[in-house]
Amino acid sequence: MKTRCKVKRLAIVPAFNEGARIERVLKKIGEIDKEIDIVVIDDGSTDDTGLKSRLAGARVVRLSSNMGYGVAIQTGYKYALEKGYDYVVQLDSDGQHDPAYIPQMLGATMSGDADVVIGSRFLGEKAVLETPEAGYKVGVARRLGIRLFAFVTSKLIGLKISDPTSGYRALNKRILAFLMNDFFPYDYPDADVIVLVHRAGFKIKELPMAMHDRATGTSMHSGLRPVYYIFKIFLSMLMTLLRKKPSLP
């Protein structure tokens, strides 16, 4: 493992049946940041995701059954803290999140600008969102949903958040220790996590970025799940506001 440098950095890549694409993503992460360690949280895949990840030089933490994105990502946080990492960046294994932004994302947390940095598709010039190179298109319903969450989240925390559902995030050690607790909303952790960490006093920052389209595979927001997702996020945000302010670690 490449852990010689003073500041330890980790890329957390939660994956479920991404054997076809994960190798390419992991290789690109390694090319972009040669000093970063990579851990793949294999969320009970039934394909060769774990093997491909190991061959690409990543450590693999395999969950015994498919527990969902939130549990996988929190496992990554626990792994990072246990291994003494100072900064982590989390990104999807399906190639949607471009590893090219990792230095920028980690740089913003390492400089102390923010405890959590969120990669936003809707920040800055419109060109960033749907460039032909990025090939990323957001459907009308999805765009409306994200806009609604962005509006509500921004109003609730008094800070402009343009893409609260983005899973491309960089975090420091302090916030990792906070998110290890059982109050972490592992059932679709999205905008509600932003409200939670802001309420706890952590600094949040967004950086503009382009995203790529999923070539194949099933999104976690397919079928009837979006209906439950919207209900859950709003309820979770409301409850976060009604609860006592969480104390910092």
Place this chain on the structure above:
Amino acid sequence: MLPRQKIAMIIICISIFIIILDLVRRRRLKEEYSWLWLLTSSALFVLVIQYSWLELITEAMGAVLPTTTLFIGALVFLMFLSIQFSVRISRLTDQVKNMVQENALLREKIEEIKDDKGGLVDG
């Protein structure tokens, strides 16, 4: 209430009470889940013995028949039971999540130790 109805209700209440206590004794039921059953069967027993109290509650609720009160009482009991189960399932979900995570991290640690040992042997 007819004496026959009263006797039947008393038998039902006592039976539920004894069955629940026996389940707890044989460790087939946790104390945590027994209290609601015991409380409900006791309350029912008291209402059957003190039928005037049931009539009073019925009047206060604006119902016509005491049986309606008992029916609503049964519904409320089932609702509380479901809430108790939902709370418990939520807690169990957290526990299962933590166990799966712990298990995964431990397995990774074992693999890391194995890799290190393999490296030492090779070296």
